[in-house]
Amino acid sequence: MESAPAVIVAIDGPSGTGKSSTSKAVAARLGLSYLDTGAQYRAITWWMVTNGVDVTDPSEIAAVAGKPDIVSGTDPAGPTITVDGVDVAGPIRTQEVTAKVSAVSAVPEVRARITELQRSIAADARTGIVVEGRDIGTTVLPDADLKIFLTASPEARAARRSGELKNADVDATREALIKRDAADSSRKTSPLAKADDAVEVDTTDLTLAQVVECVVGLVEEKRAAK
């Protein structure tokens, strides 16, 4: 029997809409690989900060964008991320990296490098892959079999995020999210955007389990039609 063709799923949307949790669960359920592209942009930002690069200067960022070696492990049960062999899963989630990542990810040389890495990881995924980010459906994998664009109200997103961070103030978290989304949506090179052929799912009043069911159903429909 021939094995099923690889299926490529792109999941995009603003921060806190449930991309990572949904993508991991869908990939695990369907036996697919999983790639968190936000973690890659956070990793290159962490490297810039650690190496004293002035992240307010795009030309300084561009000049060293090719230096760090970023490797992503794509098992949805235990995704990993290293920079030059160092495990950075923890350090990439600090407030400092979160505050600086939009500036670094807006630099075209950074996007070109990370996009190439993402495409090669997707091409290597034997059974297929769920790739989550901001520009996967529009730019990185425009021929994906299924594109999902997750949304949720800023209040729901801030409540979810501040639930994860100890002592986080919901209002401050909401303002920070809105600011980062605005930066990500307004940059020139491949901004956060819904692809014309993406299915939009508003997760404000859905549980994570409901979102996962919805996406698994859509992937299965696409697989059946392949």
Ligand SMILES: Nc1ncnc2c1ncn2[C@@H]1O[C@H](COP(=O)(O)OP(=O)(O)O)[C@@H](O)[C@H]1O
């Ligand atoms: N539909 C949902 N309802 C409630 N909480 C959710 C839902 N989806 C995700 N979450 C929670 O919200 C937080 C942010 O989700 P995450 O998947 O990291 O979002 P994103 O990757 O879009 O930033 C996590 O703590 C996650 O468990």
Ligand SMILES: Nc1ccn([C@@H]2O[C@H](COP(=O)(O)OP(=O)(O)O)[C@@H](O)[C@H]2O)c(=O)n1
């Ligand atoms: N495909 C992507 C994914 C993330 N990013 C950038 O990386 C940042 C962090 O992404 P993330 O997915 O870890 O963010 P959270 O929503 O998890 O907080 C975003 O705010 C964007 O600036 C991007 O530019 N393109």
